[in-house]
Amino acid sequence: MKQFFKFVLATVVGIILASLIPIFIFIGIIVAASGDKPVEVDANSILHIKIDYPVNERTPNNPLSGLSFLGIPDDNVGLNDILADIKKAKNDDNIKGIFLDESYMLSGQATTEEIRNALIDFKRSGKFIIAYSEIYTQGFYYLASVADKVYLNPNGIFEFKGFSSEVTFVKGALDKLGIEAQIIKVGTFKSAVEPLIRTNMSDANRLQVTSYLGSLYDHFLSGISSSRHINKDSLFNYANTGLIQEPEDALKYKLVDGLKYKDEILNDLKARTGISERKDLHSIELGEYAKANVNTGDKTTSQDRIAIVYASGEINGGDGDDNSIGSETISKALRQVRLDSKVKAVVFRVNSPGGSSLASDVIWREVMLTKKVKPIIVSMGDYAASGGYYISCAADSIFAEPNTITGSIGIFAILPNMQKFFNDKLGVTFDGVKTGKYADLGDISRPLTPEEKAILQKNVNHGYDTFTKHVAEGRHKTQAYVDSIGQGRVWTGSQAIKIGLVDRLGNINDAVRSAAAKAGLDNYRLVTYPEQKSIFSKFGQGLSAQMSAHFVKAELGDSYRYYEQIKGVTKMMRVPQARMPYDIVIK
Known part of the structure; x- marks a missing residue:
């Protein structure tokens, strides 16, 4: 009887939820319709920027965003709209300045670099930028x-300690479970497999991590040195000796300009914009400002177009x-822009640690x-490594940020042996x-035989040979040279330009200008691909997945990266892979 009532209750709940879905859709349509109305910007306003979420390449196309009262998570503003808003604010007479509010910059360093450069460009207008936080992370x-x-808040936290990179090794856990990771790879530095077969970093991996981490840190210090007019060696010493312990230390060594509470900052902003302390500050959020109709002088009636094709995430078939690169989706987008006579040039925006070598x-x-x-010009984001570099190497020209992670030219395969488990x-x-002798090749219930390992090694070797040939052809190098800088080794953008893997240091706007120059265009429109699907086109699966990811991230916080790493280990149990050594986390 108890089971009967449980089934009845479950059925009733299911019916109720099913009946609510059309209501959600209706509300979403209303919200979407109202969202199309342009937002008015008050005179003497500030643009309020608070980035406390991982920044994706593009803002999702989700009409249900904003319905957080129904348990639907709000969408975060993508890099495309962040950069567009800052550029728009530069020429908007109603925007007097920018307030950088407590942000954590959970995304990669190249993303931060793009936003930082946009802010530097904004300052050329003569408008102000004020930054405030209770906690300053290094990012x-x-x-x-x-x-x-x-x-900085008078009792706040100021983090200035240098960079460290940590790898999570799971070999011990696999040993306890009786699972053996059988590895077939090419590349001395191709260390993606190390967490499965080692308990610490190999000497080769330690060498490459030390190299690229040093390059990233040098760029970090150089940027702060230039902006704050502090000697770079002094900055290094502050971090290396742990001089910055209290807010007063940050002020003493001129890393901040003052110790203030939030109300004091708001009053300062009111004074800068001519608003009485008794009145509310005129401010507008990034998401809202994207809807503001501001004449920036960029509009054109030209029929010529430059297409930006976004490829972000792990590469799969x-x-x-x-947030993921499907070979079918990206191939279709590239075919569309190739066959469209109005599209005169292409910018291929790649932000990927790699994935399937076949895809x-x-x-x-x-x-x-x-x-x-x-x-076709490639613009690299935080990562364009391994498979991410594979899909980039054939372009006419490659742009990367100094702190982009790229290279990692190598192939590996993993097949678990779960016999003992x-x-x-x-x-x-x-x-x-x-x-047949090899009919059950790939069976995880037993170990590989020497002959089977030889077959898989031959396949991986062939994949590496193909990879290096493609890079050699695209970069006009010999295959032997590509092999010498390949072997799975990771490089920063600053390092990659010196060894010929990258042509120029620059952001996505630099890539667009380069594409226009190659196509001989002065006036053009920007169009983006692939088309972003609305959440309505994948309502059940898409919404549930989005909400699940949102709540898992909220629950785990910074530890979410460990959850992602474990998921990544299971995904790598495929053959073959052209993927980065691991997700790089700098703390």
Whole structure:
């Protein structure tokens, strides 16, 4: 009887939820319709920027955003709209300045670099930027250091300690479970597999991490030195000796301009914008400002177009979305822009640590075909490594930020041997028949034979040979040279330009200007691909996945990266892979 009532209750709840879905959709349509109305910006306003979330390449197309009272998470403003808003504010007479409020910069350093450079450009208008926080992480301070004034809460926290990179090793856990990771790879530095087979970093991996971490840190210090007019060696010493312990230390060594509370900052902003202390400050958030109709002088009636094709996330076969690269989705987008006579040039925006080597090769082919008929310029984001570099190497020109992570030219394959797990832990055994010696190649219930390992090694070697040939052809180098800088080694953008993997240091706007120059265009429109699907097109699956990810991130906080790393380990149990060594986390 108890079970009966449980089933009845579950059925009733299901019916209620199903009946509410149309209501959610209706509300979403109303919200979407109202969202199309332009936002009016008050005179003497400030643009309020608070970035406390991972910044994606593009703002999602979600009409249900804003319905947080229904449990639907708000969408975060993407890099595209952040950069567009800052540029728009530069020429908006109603915007008098920018307030950089407590942000954590959870995204990669190249993303922060793009936003930082946009703020530097904004300052050329003569308008002010004020930064304030109770807690300055190193990432936010790097961004905030360009401000005219940097303020810290009198009892706040100022983090200035240098960079460290940590790898999570799971071999011990696999050993306890009786699972062996069988590794086939090419590349001395291809260390993506190390967490599965080691308990610490190899000497080669330690060498490359030391190298690129040093390059990233040097750029970090150089940027702050330039903005704050403090000697770079002094900055290094502050961090290395732990001089910055209290807010007063940050003020003493001129890393901040004052110690103030939030109300004092707001009064300062009111004074700067001519608002009485008794009245509310006129401010507008990034998301709202994107809807503001401001004449920036960029509008054109030209029919000529430059297409920006976004490829962000791990590379896999099939369809993708805003946060994953599907070979079918990106290939289709590249074919569309290639065949569109109005599109005169292409900017291929790549932000990926790699993934499937086969899927990467499929996309590489489309880049090659596009290059034959119109200019295609790659703009690298936080990562364009391994498979991310594979899909980039055929372009006419490659732009990267100094702190982009790229290279990692190598291939690996992982096949788990779970015999001991099944036999000893679960008491499960297997038996069967086969018609050929290799009919059960890839079976995880037993170890590989030497002959099977040789077959897989041959496949991986072939993949690496193909990869290095493509890079050699695209970069006009010898294959031997590519191999010498390949072997799975990771480089920063600053290092990559010196060894010929990258042509120029610059952001996505620099890539657009380069594409326009190659196509001989003075006036053009920007169009973006692939088309962003509305949440309505994938309502059930898309919404549930989005909400699940949102709540898991909220619950785990900074520890969410460990959850992602464990998920990544399971995804790597495929063959073959062209992926970065691991997700780089700098603390």
